Amino acid sequence: VVKHGGVLNRFALAGLVAIAAIGAWLIAAPFVLHYQRSGAPWTGAARMDVVVGVVLVLAGLAGFFAALAGRVRELYAEAELRTRGEPVASVE
Amino acid sequence: VAALGLCAASWLLLTPLAFGDQGTHHHEVALTDRATAGGLAVVSLFTLICWVLTWRRKLRGDGALPGTSRRQARREARELRQRARGAETEPANTGPNSPDPAQVLSELRALLIPLLTEAPDGRPAASAAPAEVHHHGAVPPPRNEQEPFDGFPPRAADLDDFQHAPDAARGYPVAPDNYQPVSGEPDYYQPVVSDGYQPSPAAQPAPVTADTPVAPAGPPVRPGPPVPSEPPAPSGIAAIESMLAGAELLTVGCGEEEAW
Numbered sequence: 001v002v003k004h005g006g007v008l009n010r011f012a013l014a015g016l017v018a019i020a021a022i023g024a025w026l027i028a029a030p031f032v033l034h035y036q037r038s039g040a041p042w043t044g045a046a047r048m049d050v051v052v053g054v055v056l057v058l059a060g061l062a063g064f065f066a067a068l069a070g071r072v073r074e075l076y077a078e079a080e081l082r083t084r085g086e087p088v089a090s091v092e
Numbered sequence: 093v094a095a096l097g098l099c100a101a102s103w104l105l106l107t108p109l110a111f112g113d114q115g116t117h118h119h120e121v122a123l124t125d126r127a128t129a130g131g132l133a134v135v136s137l138f139t140l141i142c143w144v145l146t147w148r149r150k151l152r153g154d155g156a157l158p159g160t161s162r163r164q165a166r167r168e169a170r171e172l173r174q175r176a177r178g179a180e181t182e183p184a185n186t187g188p189n190s191p192d193p194a195q196v197l198s199e200l201r202a203l204l205i206p207l208l209t210e211a212p213d214g215r216p217a218a219s220a221a222p223a224e225v226h227h228h229g230a231v232p233p234p235r236n237e238q239e240p241f242d243g244f245p246p247r248a249a250d251l252d253d254f255q256h257a258p259d260a261a262r263g264y265p266v267a268p269d270n271y272q273p274v275s276g277e278p279d280y281y282q283p284v285v286s287d288g289y290q291p292s293p294a295a296q297p298a299p300v301t302a303d304t305p306v307a308p309a310g311p312p313v314r315p316g317p318p319v320p321s322e323p324p325a326p327s328g329i330a331a332i333e334s335m336l337a338g339a340e341l342l343t344v345g346c347g348e349e350e351a352w
Contacts (some may be wrong), residue, residue, distance in 0.1 A: 008142050008145050008146045008149070009142075009146050011138070011139075011142045012139055012142035012143045012146055015094065015135055015136070015138055015139025015140075015142055015143075016093055016094075016139060018135040018139070019093060019094070019097045019132065019135055019136060019139065022097075022128060022131060022132045022135065025128065026104075026128055029124050029128070033120055033121075033124055035120055035121050045107070045108075045118070045121040045125070046121075048107055049104075049121075049124075049125065052100050052103065052104060055096070055100065056096070056097060056100055056132070059093045059096050059097070060093055060097075062093070063093030
């Protein structure tokens with residue numbers, strides 16, 4: 001259980017990165033698939049894809065860095081407990 | 093974030109239907125949105141499950157959640173209920189099969205009557221009636237009054253342990269009768285003065301008297317060469333040095349430091 005906790009945490013972080021990547025794809029999709037010509041007025045579908053993609057990218061990156069910061073803080077707390085010689089109850 | 097991803101996926105699925113056919117690439121746009129929405133939904137669901145499991149393990153490790161899952165707790169509760177039900181039904185099942193106590197008593201009485209009617213020496217008892225056995229007759233009556241207690245008598249043999257030899261015979265320094273310590277502290281370097289202790293006669297050499305048998309005289313001893321007199325015994329530091337030299341030789345001979 002303890003060993004699988006770290007793997008789950010990594011999968012969760014990877015999922016956040018994947019969400020951000022999907023958002024990036026949604027931003028780039030109108031231009032990659034050429035249903036939004038450069039210089040032409042923005043269609044509704046292209047505008048909607050870009051907006052949803054930006055939201056997903058921002059949310060995914062924010063979640064990823066927040067989770068990473070929490071994990072780093074936990075590691076620092078565990079290291080401090082180890083230096084004090086107290087027992088450490090780690091998830092990993 | 094994962095929940096937001098799920099919402100975005102559902103939105104992407106619904107937008108082609110909401111906006112309808114617009115533009116020339118509407119089929120391409122709809123296909124792209126649906127594929128992206130499907131992938132986003134799968135990834136968001138996977139991420140959500142991973143986060144839920146991670147937080148659940150973390151809370152369980154911190155003690156915020158109980159150690160057993162709800163399903164396991166339900167299973168244990170069901171087993172306990174079944175056990176309690178079985179314990180309740182057990183006496184009811186064994187009731188009809190258990191022997192009747194009155195019948196058992198009557199059979200035991202019938203078996204005991206011939207044994208009680210015979211005396212220990214084989215003669216029949218005066219009455220054939222079953223005698224009542226009071227087991228509580230052997231128990232002494234309770235004593236409510238305190239019995240007198242004179243205490244433990246002293247034993248004279250205990251004092252023998254304290255009758256040792258005087259201190260002078262054991263090598264302890266004994267101060268003379270007129271000794272007065274100057275500084276108030278005991279002086280352990282006072283010479284040993286005997287307080288009249290006499291060792292056992294066996295340890296003393298027998299005095300030579302006229303009645304004492306004398307060993308027969310041997311042949312006359314011829315005067316030999318003059319024997320050199322022994323060197324004077326070392327004293328002071330020389331004596332200590334000789335002792336240390338002997339111990340050093342012993343150490344070298346044994347080859348171990350533990351010989352000291």
